[in-house]
Amino acid sequence: MSAQRSTTDPQPTTWTGATTDADQPRFPVRLAVGLAVGAFCWIVAYLGAVGVLLPARVAEIAPDDKAAIIALNSTVSMIVATLANITIGASSDLTRSRFGRRTPWIWVGAIGSLGSLFVLGRVTTAGTLIAAWAVYQVFLNAIIAPLLGTLSDRVAPRYRGTAASAYALGIGVGTGLGQVIGAQFLGSTATGFLVLGVLTFVAGPAAALFFREASSIPMPAKPFTKDLVLDNFVFARRDARDYYLALFGKFFIMLAKFSIQGYMLYILTDYMLLEKADAARYISLTATIIMVAGITMAFVAGPLADRLGRIKLPVVISSLLIGAGVLVPFFSPSPSTIVAYAVLAGIGFGAFNAVDQALNISVLPNPATAAKDLGILNLSNTGGQIAGPLLAAAVITASGGYRLLFVLAAGSALVGAALFTAVRRVR
Template sequence: MTSNADVTNADERLPWRLVVSLVIGPASWLLPHQGAIATLLPQKISEIDPVNKVPLVMMFSTVAMIVALFSNIALGACSDRTRTRFGKRKPWIIGCSILSCLVLLIYSRAETIPVMLAWWCVYEFVVNGVAAAIVAQLSDRVPARWRGTASSAYGLGQTIGGQAGILVAAQFLGDVTLGVEVFAAIALIGGVVSALLAGERSNLHEPVAPFSKRELVTMSMFPTRNATDFYKTLAARFLLVVGSSMVSNYMLYILQDYLGLDQAGAQRLLSVNSSITLIIGLVCCLGAGPLADRIGRPKQLAVATTGMIAVGALVPFVFPTPAGLIVFSIIVGIATGANSSLIQTISVIVLPNPEAAAKDLGFLNLANTLGGVGASFVAASVIGQFGYGAVFVAQAVVVLLSSALFYSIKRVR
């Protein structure tokens, strides 16, 4: 019937080609995305309008969230219904990767805030088509016994993309246009390689409901049956992204305005912190998924690692120095690396209907888009009222709430 049926009866060996593609795929779209949104976008905005840079970053995040909100769900649902001799995920990954590259090249030459905003929204739309199709493969094609390991691969790609994106972007603070062009090439090459390596086969034999108004409504609806843990996971992921992004979205300004570093000093520390977080995150990500497979308790591990972020957040608040921020990066690197695989494992387990995996994972990915906007809004408000130091305290409170929500999930141990 569907890919999930194939998974149920499939060879129980670990699908290595798919696992490797689950590293390359997330890294190839997230590296350009994070490098641009966390570093190059704020840098370009500060060059054009330094006075209004903080509210402008918040505005970009808000508008982009609205676009991504629609795109992730709509393109995910379209991917679920796609029937071709290349499968249902491969065409979307390759097509949207090509479009992402082209849009980034155009965006790199934008010279005004309105033009930047317009092309950034187009980019958010197409890149979410890549993201939705890649993550759905965890539900489609991975046997249950290897889900933690495959989620580690996916989380590894996320960690590489998220941290290496910032690290690479830091090298282009003096030439934002060239940096975005490099990211465009990564988006294209990585996306295509990932899709081809995954080895997805024809799904022309899979039945699909005739398209109708009722089917259109179903494609766009939140799940309603057996979905309590699904929504707890959504809320927990949302708060975790809010907490994590509150600091990362404003890291460049924190280094310059909170620690008092000049651009060269900020660039050096940004590179050091990103390298630390990347290396530690990779190690912890690789270990967390197989450990969860072995002991069968991904939820308990996620509760502990999420709580660690709260501890780490208080270090630069108490010690507002480069050393304090490095300690923060070490602790957060451990927690974020582990969470990148653990939370993906939890997300697949709580899906109410695996046949609508891309659509429902798209709804869960709302946590990323809504969380990014929520982070910008909360951080901008906290910074405006209390200064940059207070954003670390706010981060600690928010991630503790996330940890509590993960603990309340019933279907996962």
């Protein structure tokens, strides 16, 4: 048994850092609960901050320059998050400690996130706000990368779909509650940031309680060489065909998602010609439908994928559902089509989120660098969030309308489905 899995012998002589089906005869319920709690802790605070409290704090500090400050802050945070994903993921992969590889980093991220969010509620200039948010991005990724690494290290292949669904369940619940919690503190952003920081901090004790990670000291120490840097701190170079297909497949799915979600208000007001009050009602309705679908599919898609012994097939089907959903408003500017979009795409998003991480783990070039490589794969989320609204703006400006946007979003989802279909390593 590897050191990563042992609970009876903290100092085994052989290290693999992976878990096989033979090592794990039963589903790891405790690990799955830890993954769900950890995912909830980081996403609920992040969305409550970035979606509500951060813009509110910017408006308090510099109301005349808030658009420019938000844009600059987004650019800086994207760069910092990219570097942090790779660096912290790689450092987690290489960590040798009596507390394991992942748990110490999650504690660092939990404590640092609490501190940086506390500071964010008290900054008084745009410069210090941007700096504090950048520091928060570093600590946030000190939670995310090791969580994904734990999913890779500690869950056997036959249970990865269900375990990934547990992570997706935490994401789904946190996504639904994040902005709701943040909105309760618009009158006191400092208190709101502190509350979100406390919620994030819970990830540390949760990791210690649920993961009970064994010592990683038996992992062989690696000398600091050129090969170590290339293997652990840069993009994968060998046996990575399926890995990059998964990375770009996910990017195109996120592009389809955020090109619509990022322009939802304008689609409702400019394309469907709704008044702002009605638009707000439909935004709340579609968000609720997508959240409920996501939570429901977290209970269905992963376990079903494990039972069928297929991960790629549910990913491809969910990609096609997303493509169908984003295309529906093309046929009519009636608000009913945006509800149909929410149902179809919501089921697709929920199923995709539930099994995507399981596919990502299955195509890793090297399990020894799992946290780093999964962190890089996670950048497809960031890329899609940025590129989606940019694509929407360019298409709407060039075509003078919204209909082409729905076609291109559907085409993007189909490209993603095709890339996933080309993956060879996974059924």
